[in-house]
Amino acid sequence: MGTARRAPVPKDMSCAEVFARVQEYLDRELNPDEVEAVKAHLDYCPPCARGFVFEESVFETVRLKLAASACPEDLMARLRECLEACDES
Ligand SMILES: [Zn+2]
Numbered sequence: 001m002g003t004a005r006r007a008p009v010p011k012d013m014s015c016a017e018v019f020a021r022v023q024e025y026l027d028r029e030l031n032p033d034e035v036e037a038v039k040a041h042l043d044y045c046p047p048c049a050r051g052f053v054f055e056e057s058v059f060e061t062v063r064l065k066l067a068a069s070a071c072p073e074d075l076m077a078r079l080r081e082c083l084e085a086c087d088e089s
Pocket residue numbers: 014015016018041045047048
């Protein structure tokens with residue numbers, strides 16, 4: 001703890017804001033305050049919660065596939081492309 005200066009975290013994220021952060025959340029790049037804000041939104045927004053659970057499982061699957069095939073570092077940038085490719089195969 002001991003965060004002297006905290007980033008402005010909206011208490012009431014819109015669904016769009018949540019989804020914009022979900023990918024960062026999945027990559028554990030959010031600070032604790034942001035994680036809490038996302039979790040809080042998912043708590044009272046079932047549509048987002050369902051989308052989040054879906055994305056988490058899908059992203060985890062893709063991540064494992066990429067790890068197995070030794071994809072380059074810019075994972076997140078290519079994740080969506082890989083995701084679609086994996087989906088169609
Ligand atoms: Zn929502």
